[in-house]
Amino acid sequence: MEQQKLVIYQLLPRLFGNEKAHMTFNGSRGENGCGKFSALTDKALQEFKKMGITHLWLTGVIEHAVVEGYPAHAIPHGNELIIKGKAGSPYAIKDYYDVHPDLAEDVDNRMDEFESLLARIHAAGMKVIIDFVPNHLARQYHSDAKPDALEDFGEQDDTSVSFSQQNNFYYLPGQALELPSELKSKFSKVSYSEMPAKATGNDRFTATPSVTDWYETVKLNYGVDYTAGNKKCFSPLPDTWLKMKHILNYWVAKGVDGFRCDMAEMVPVQFWEWLIAELRQTAPWLIFIAEVYNPKLYKSYILQGQFDYLYDKVGLYDTLIGVIKGEQPATNISKCWQQLEGLDRHMLRFMENHDEQRLASRFVVGEPKRAIPAMAVAAFMHQGPVMLYNGQEFGEKGEGPCGFSGDDGRTSIFDYWHLPEHQKWMNNGLFDGGLLSDDQQYLRQKYIDITLLCAQPAISQGLFYDVMWQNKDNVLFDSQKVYAFIRYSDTQQLIVVCNFDSLSKQMNVQVPAHAFETLNIPRPSRLHFTALNAVLVSDIGSEEIINQGLNIRVPAWDYLVLAFSY
Incomplete structure (x- = not known):
């Protein structure tokens, strides 16, 4: 069966569809606007499809805590003391069974509007991933959309004990929650009480979380007793496990194709082993992506x-950022796949997401074209998926303070805000890029070239061969600024050369004799090279490319993909 390489595009509907140009610092929904599900029109989806996108990751879909509710629709206002920003964090879930009312044209028909979006995306030939936030939920969680027969989280908890296998939360018996003084000073007209206090989402088992903690969230209990040396109490199955299975089945029934699982490493791997197996009995096609940052846990979260x-993130992303900035040599990229010990096809590669600073910001590279070779490496290195973040292809900078979010080079996920460069492509709903500059048109086309090349058989299905070791002593190859590798399948052989330098590079790329053995290419033979993303044709003998190398020029901050045959 032919294998397809996943090309994922992450977007927040709240930001994607917002057409307001002028923002007010800490502005309300009415002042700054808010994108809707409806902004993802058939035309917009067709443009994504033409880019080679296979999956849309819709962030902030499930209802999360927000300051300004919809009282006329029985959605109360939220408490500012325990909500980050006026728009709230998409990762402080308020109701696992509902979609966010901000994203609907008609609040009362918000689920119908989401289901209509799912249908449009599927009709366009793409699939849908949404966030599943299993580790924590909003302090004022209450589901009014769940089936009546189901009990809500914490409804039957024994709050007199810090831990019980069947409790949904962890408690600090006899202690009231004491929010940080900075918050109480900022929102002096608001109060919030919680007795007994619940543990905070980032594993803070204290009644006094700090302002840098995830104070707006409550840690969920999966049967791990942190008061008894992390004792695991998984039999009978903890109640939280059963509730979460029901929630995911609910979204699968809606037509969701996969889940990006927030902070998956903070939830015991035994839960995932059970949950994913259970869900795949009826939905074997589901895709599960884990946010895991500890490389020591990689094997257990994949295999178990x-x-x-x-x-x-901590491997390839961090390394590529270092190479772009000139802080690391390109040879360090080889260490990334070597340290994975064969898990490469399970790694999601990216150069931006909602947590990281924008490439075009002054905190990273400033000039977004500098990241093109890094994106090529992320996309082409192995069979695993690659991801773009909304606005990356237009050079979004994440400039200026927004409200809760400061001037840190990130697009705020906590405030009602906009994407000014993305709006130029959106062009009042035409989605034709009519307002983009020439440089932005160039950048977007470079990203499209990369995502479309992901469909090449050698990249989507083939294996990987690193040629850096052969070129380490090659004086005609700058291993500090250039990274080169081969991708090969039964039907195609490619060599990829990425130039991280601000100058074009004339170089000789040597291919090891061992590569000829690995690819079953006879020696001596004559090789014919044709560039897939440039005008370049070359012929060279096998012994010459081994000893002298293939002579090519790669433009500044660019890459070449060369198909070769013999």
């Missing part, structure tokens, strides 16, 4: 936890 893909 049964995740399809894990974040490759």
